[in-house]
Amino acid sequence: MNIDSIRNGYVLDHIKAGRSMEIYKYLKLNELNCSVAIIKNVKSSKMGKKDIIKIDSLIDLDMTVLGYIDPDITVNVIQDGKLLEKKPLELPTKLVNVIHCKNPRCITSTEPQLDAIFLLGHKADGKRAYRCAYCDTEFKR
Amino acid sequence: MRHLIDIIDLSVEEIDELITTAEDIIANPAKYAEVCHGKKLATLFFEPSTRTRLSFEAAMLDLGGRTLGFSDASTSSASKGETVGDTVQVVSCYADIIAMRHPKEGAPYAATQVSSIPVINAGDGGHNHPTQTLTDLLTIHREFGHLDNLTIGFCGDLKFGRTVHSLVTALCRYENIKFIFISPPELKIPDYLKENVLDAQGKDYVEVESMEDAMPQLDILYMTRVQKERFFNEADYLRLRDTYILDPEKLAAAKPEMRVLHPLPRVNEITVDVDKDPRACYFRQAANGKFVRMALIMKLLEVHA
Numbered sequence: 001m002n003i004d005s006i007r008n009g010y011v012l013d014h015i016k017a018g019r020s021m022e023i024y025k026y027l028k029l030n031e032l033n034c035s036v037a038i039i040k041n042v043k044s045s046k047m048g049k050k051d052i053i054k055i056d057s058l059i060d061l062d063m064t065v066l067g068y069i070d071p072d073i074t075v076n077v078i079q080d081g082k083l084l085e086k087k088p089l090e091l092p093t094k095l096v097n098v099i100h101c102k103n104p105r106c107i108t109s110t111e112p113q114l115d116a117i118f119l120l121g122h123k124a125d126g127k128r129a130y131r132c133a134y135c136d137t138e139f140k141r
Numbered sequence: 142m143r144h145l146i147d148i149i150d151l152s153v154e155e156i157d158e159l160i161t162t163a164e165d166i167i168a169n170p171a172k173y174a175e176v177c178h179g180k181k182l183a184t185l186f187f188e189p190s191t192r193t194r195l196s197f198e199a200a201m202l203d204l205g206g207r208t209l210g211f212s213d214a215s216t217s218s219a220s221k222g223e224t225v226g227d228t229v230q231v232v233s234c235y236a237d238i239i240a241m242r243h244p245k246e247g248a249p250y251a252a253t254q255v256s257s258i259p260v261i262n263a264g265d266g267g268h269n270h271p272t273q274t275l276t277d278l279l280t281i282h283r284e285f286g287h288l289d290n291l292t293i294g295f296c297g298d299l300k301f302g303r304t305v306h307s308l309v310t311a312l313c314r315y316e317n318i319k320f321i322f323i324s325p326p327e328l329k330i331p332d333y334l335k336e337n338v339l340d341a342q343g344k345d346y347v348e349v350e351s352m353e354d355a356m357p358q359l360d361i362l363y364m365t366r367v368q369k370e371r372f373f374n375e376a377d378y379l380r381l382r383d384t385y386i387l388d389p390e391k392l393a394a395a396k397p398e399m400r401v402l403h404p405l406p407r408v409n410e411i412t413v414d415v416d417k418d419p420r421a422c423y424f425r426q427a428a429n430g431k432f433v434r435m436a437l438i439m440k441l442l443e444v445h446a
């Protein structure tokens with residue numbers, strides 16, 4: 001399968017297989033006029049299978065959203081057809097208006113104009129989780 | 142400017158300082174009678190309350206200040222659809238400090254985002270109730286003389302009981318506290334409290350269903366009411382409300398120096414004949430609420446005797 005290489009834009013590599021549509025949605029890639037390629041189930045020696053997204057424009061990429069979805073994604077920045085840099089990702093400590101609280105008792109359920117704020121915290125099992133800044137409810141995907 | 146939304150907004154040292162001030166207010170009330178002269182407390186109660194609202198108002202009056210506010214969302218512009226943020230911005234123009242109760246979790250936190258004066262969370266849904274926790278801590282300190290080395294049983298609605306969540310969080314910061322959580326499976330303490338607070342700090346706790354089995358081990362029994370207003374389903378409330386009823390017969394198995402606390406109001410979870418037992422200290426606890434709120438108002442307004 002051939003996908004044209006891009007001249008100026010991004011290649012999002014090492015996306016867990018099946019996650020690319022979620023990224024497409026969160027980054028609102030459907031609103032772009034440039035070429036966007038989603039390549040699913042690519043063979044990978046490290047991951048077995050992975051997804052790749054190619055964006056043929058140097059848009060203002062929301063690294064916070066990407067870090068939230070998967071901090072292990074590799075963001076390759078392409079300029080003049082060459083790899084300019086690999087941008088590191090990390091789990092953001094704070095998410096604003098990326099995800100929304102599902103607790104029906106939370107004030108954000110009745111006052112949707114409030115910023116949906118989530119803070120990153122540690123769980124006892126060592127895993128990390130986002131909790132609503134208003135009501136402390138953990139966000140579960 | 143400081144707010145009080147969650148008990149962990151206060152350090153252990155600040156809590157000690159509030160307890161010391163409250164004890165001094167109890168001993169020397171005249172010294173504090175005019176410290177808030179010219180200041181106004183706005184009580185914004187979007188949900189009914191007797192004790193908390195009146196104790197806040199009594200606290201401000203005893204400090205020489207004045208109060209204004211509403212005690213029911215239906216008598217405020219919230220009934221017209223006004224947001225918490227707009228209400229608070231307006232009230233900030235008229236008062237020096239706000240005490241807010243709201244049925245929705247996180248409403249006081251939303252208020253802090255826009256308020257130009259200190260906001261005190263006077264209870265937000267089933268979430269937090271930090272001034273009740275200060276009341277509880279002052280009561281434990283006055284009854285035992287210390288806040289460490291205690292075994293505390295929490296009994297009843299531990300899922301929606303905001304007083305429980307705040308007090309557990311606060312007590313985790315003291316040495317050698319053991320928790321026994323007594324509840325039906327449907328009303329167990331929430332996962333976030335276990336994961337973020339108890340497990341994260343390696344605290345000693347057990348979850349049980351029998352009040353009688355736990356009774357002899359306890360230094361403190363913290364009773365709670367099963368709150369009808371927290372249930373979406375009336376059938377669940379009716380099924381669970383009478384699970385635990387403390388009576389003199391059950392209390393007979395407790396240590397002589399054990400203390401029974403309850404944030405009040407009680408419905409039927411403690412029979413009235415327990416009231417005359419010296420171990421019942423929930424009315425002394427209610428009295429302490431005013432004094433610790435006086436200390437808190439002074440701290441947030443940065444006034445001194």
